[in-house]
Amino acid sequence: MPGEDYASPTATILCLDGKQSRSPATPLPVTDVSSNLALRLSRISKHFGPLRANEAISFDLMRGEVIALLGENGAGKTTLMNILFGHYVADEGTVETFGKPLPPGDPRAALDAGIGMVHQHFTLADNMTVQENITLGTQSLWRMRLDRAAARRRIEQLSADFGLAVDPAATVSTLSVGERQRVEILKALYREARILILDEPTAVLTPAETDALFRTLKLLVAQGLSIIFISHKLHEVMAVSDRVLVLRSGQLVGERETGSTDRKELAALMVGQEVKPAEVSPVKLGAPLLVLERVSTPPYNGAGLDNVSLTLTAGEITGLAGVAGNGQAVLAALIAGIRRPTNGSISIAGREVADWSPRTALAHGVGRIPEDRHAIGSIGDMSVTENVIAERYRSPRFSRMGFLNWKAAGRFAEKLIADYDVKCPSPEARIRLLSGGNMQKLILGRALDPDPAIILASQPTRGLDVGAVAYVHRMLLEARGRGAAILLISEDLEEVLALSDRIIVMSKGRLSTPSSRGERSIRELGELMAGHSGEHSDHAA
Amino acid sequence: MRLEPKPAPSLAITLLFPLAAIATTLMLTSILVLAAGASPLSVFYLVAKGAAGSQFALLETLTRATPLIFTGLAIAVAFRAKLWNIGAEAQLYIGGVVTVVLGTGALPLPSAILIPVIMVAVMAAGALLLLGPAVLKTRFGVDEVVTTLLLNFIILLFVSMLLEGVLKDPMGLGWPQSQKVIAEAQLPRLIQGKRLHYGFVIALVSAVLVWVVMKKTVLGYEMRAVGHNPEGARFVGIPVNRALMKTALLSGGLAALAGFSEVSGLKGNLTLDLSPGYGYTGIVVAMLAMLNPLGVIASAIFVAGIFVGADAMSRAARVPSYIADVMVATSLLTMVVAILLTRFRIRWR
Known part of the structure; x- marks a missing residue:
């Protein structure tokens, strides 16, 4: 069974509950608390029109620490990470990495500061090899010759060190989803990332691949890397993190040591109320x-x-x-x-x-x-109203003699928005602007x-x-x-x-x-x- | 440099940016005007005066705008569904051919019947001409940019053949031109003794009708959905290929009306210089209008005004009237940039 060889030496030596237990791997001077600081976010705010995606969010990330970022859809996790990585510029607030301020809105500066991001949707060139993907953008365009052998040796070394088995010569399109994710992580490590952001990394993995990923993460923190783990799966957050930050409606609503909390409390923090598991009534079979x-x-x-x-x-x-x-x-x-x-x-x-x-x-x-x-x-580029009638626009309810009844359509959209508790600016808003959860609620309502x-x-x-x-x-x-x-x-x-x-x-x-x-x-x-x-x-x- | 998406722009910005685009266009073309040894301000004044400075100039601009409204609408409709119809020029000429075939005496009918009959036939011919590329696209994945573009040359040579052969006017002193259409097939002039004709009214009505189709009807909804996301449209049960076919029919028909309106309203007969590229300029007109059918009216008049005004200006200021092409092309570029800026914020570094 693939899932049973947990007893790898690294996994047993490194336990996650005590932070001190893994410092021996990278002895750090403990003279100053701030020198142990990998990342500090201070009062980050970002508004999109009336939407407050982030509101005065502050937290610290220490070296060798795994923090989990929990939150509902639209809670602001992705916005926050995009600010950190320089895709967005915060309206207010500052980011510091290893004691130095990070210039806003500059992904290259973020890369140089040692921030690596593994996106939920991979950003790999499918028609190129693993090695080409990893080294892409790391070498000057003006260099005449690429030192492929050295690059390959480094990739193989990183693969071996962190249990990221993948063939550098393989074409990405032939790889499984799990392997592609390993390539993404290798890409960040190759650029000497010291802070690794993983956005919903397990969403696409099988249980066995998830276990392998967690073993890799443990090896990484042992080397002093800091990890931000974005997930909505509570049991994974409990398994992998030292500290959990909970975001709700753009605000940091809770911060817990993983050892002193449980899934129930986290779930409640996340949604603002206790979540009851679905109760299943007995089956009444029909035809x-x-x-x-x-x-x-x-x-x-x-x-x-x-x-x-x-x-x-x-x-x-x-x-x-x-x-x-x-x-x-x-x-x-x-x-x-x-x-x-x-x-x-x-x-x-x-x-x-x-x-x-x-x-x-x-x-x-x-x-x-x-x-x-x-x-x-x-x-995506059509409105909420236009999307919700899409499966039935020819029905007499929404059209007559080839003309659409926009009034009825608008009423229907408003009804779905109310019934399914969809957060959206207006029925005329392009559906692309909605968060994944709200979009799914509309699709659910439509169906x-x-x-x-x-x-x-x-x-x-x-x-x-x-x-x-x-x-x-x-x-x-x-x-x-x-x-x-x-x-x-x-x-x-x-x-x-x-x-x-x-x-x-x-x-x-x-x-x-x-x-x-x-x-x-x-x-x-x-x-x-x-x-x-x-x-x-x-x-x- | 990166582009960061912006939320929906305010009305003020939507209106301000096109004006800024025109201002930028004028500044850029000033460089060429200066190079030609003239004063930009006086040249632009002469262009504006030549385009709209007198009743004659204004009527001339509207006359020139008429075929551009038709081709602009044809392009706007097709591009909205992401059907890249580059063949409006060919469709226009086919419209001209059908007009002279039916309008030179073959059908002895009164005007009130003959003109609608010709219009229907013209639209059908233009529609069929674009149907071919549309079928090739949906059935075999053949790129319609290539097929429609190449069809322009084929049709132009075909028209040339007709004008040297069966359609040649026996009284035309050997010129490659058709007979004049009979009086019943002519669109009357809007003002007695001026060139502006009822084709302009038909163009305005067409623009409003196309706007209604795009905004209010099932067909317009299907066309927009197919243009934005064909996979998504197919999933919700929109007949994607059929919507593309209907788009092609509508677009081809509209472009062919430009040929009808030019022959029947203005020229009277078919020649090989019926269109100085109205089919291609229609692309500019549609893009300037951001594919909005009502916007097409404004942008067609704007583009026509520059051409008409530049002709008048070149006579007075000795700057070649080619400056009009530069102005129109530059305004398209600045407009595209303006649209980009209303939707995205640019981040340097």
Whole structure:
């Protein structure tokens, strides 16, 4: 099992609870407290029009310390990090690194000061090699010759030192998501980053990759690096950080030593009230609503479907677990109507649907929550109103004789904004300006408002914070209570376990046999996710 | 240097920036005027006077603006859906061809019937001309910039062939020109004895109609959605290819009306110099108007005014009228920069 070799020497020597325990690795002069200071933010404020993204935020980061930055969507985490990295200029306040002021609005100065950032969405050139990506921009354009051998030796040294295994000669497009993240970290280390910012680093990782990342982080802090870890997953924050800072509506609302707090308190700080886990009522099974029979498709964002049969039943949430790229994307696209099967049939309420498209899917009562809210789920440069009517603009409610009824559309947008508690300046605002959580709430409202009989929720909470996640879960459970047949596709196993009445694991384009709630252990599901299914048992590693 | 997005600009800034762009244009073109040995102020005064300083000048400017409104609208519609129609010139000429084919006596109808019939046929011809590239784009992914641009040359040679052959006026003393359209097929003049004709009114009405289509109708909504995010549009069930086809039909039809209006309202017959590049200038007009159909009216009059004014100025100040091309081109560049500045803040370093 990949997850069980925790007993690596480094991991046992370095425990995270006592800060003194890791100072031996980098002895630092303790003559002055400020010399131990890696980063100091003093009263940082940033406003976008009426929106206060950051309001007088101050904190210190010590050498060799991991702080976690927690906060809901739109709480101001990303804005704050963008100020730190020089993408934005703060309206007020200063940043100091290692005792020196950091010039605002200058990413190069931030790099020179030793700040490295690993973005949530990787910033790698896919068609170039790992080494080229890492050294990109570190050498003068005027130099005639690049010392590739030396660069390669340094990369290999860094890889070995910090457990960041990746082949420097590999092309980035061939790498897995986890490997790409390692390249991003190597890129920062190659530039001698002393402060590493990780923005939602585990959102795209499998559990095993997450463990590997945490081992790397421990090695880094042992070398005296300081880390800012942005996450919304509380158990990870608890596992990896020394100190937790909680942001809410642009303000720093709490600062806790990780050892003296718990998940419940942090969650409450984050949303401003206690979060109750979703309560699941007993299933009231209805009729089968959507039936896929022996469906195959070509590959699309990962594996294609290979002879897949699936039945979604009214009143039930079917959870689809699996490691990214095993065919979930194409299954979601298929049910959403943007892909057609090459083989097999799709039936809704007992009748086969021949002409399958987004429109027929909508007409047959499929509510769709797509995986990618920016690229597919919304049209960023159009207004909130224009986006929320997008699936139904031809209905008599919103148009007559080819003319749109903007009044009705505006009322509908206002209703969704109120019902789903969306924070946005006005229905006329471009949807691009909304935070991820608010955008997702609008997409949820658009999909759920017509009371769809079948709901496709593909990674519905990816990148969302605790409050928004709980909200999405509640809405899905309410829809289940109304008798909708729901397919929940998620890479977050906890989410699948919490919500699903029936769990299916997807691996290499095929589905496992379903198991009911609590029937399979996490370990058994993990084995299925890794491709060790009972039916075709092959004992490859 | 970096660009940082700004929140939505205020109305004042939206109005102020185009004016600043025009001021910058004048300053930049002053350099060339000085190089030509003339005083910038007097040259600009002469241009303004030549464009709008008298009833004659103003009517001439509006006459010249008429085809630009049509081609500008054609481009604005197409670009909004990110259909890059560079072929308005060809569509304009096809409009001219259909006008003389139907308007030189083939259909003996009264004016009230004949003119609408010709307009419908003209629009259909322009629409079909752009449909080809649109089908190639949606079916096979062929770049419409290339196909529409190259079609301009093909159509111009085709028109040349017609004017040397079947459409050649037997009484034309051997010139490559068509017969005159009959009186019933002519658009009347707006003012007796002046060149401004009802084509200008049709252009204004078209602009308003296009504005209504873009703002108020399902079609306009689909076109904008497809232009902003085709993948997203497809996901929500908008028929992307069909919307692009409709865009192509509308755009091609509008551009062809420019040819109809020039032949039927102004020239009377078809020649190879029907358009001094109205199809290409339409791109400038549409961009200056930020693809807003009503803005197209203003920007077409602005561009036409510079051309008309520069002609008058060059007679008086001996600065070549090419300065008009420079002014229009520079104003496009400054306008693009102005639009950029309303949406982004520039950070040096």
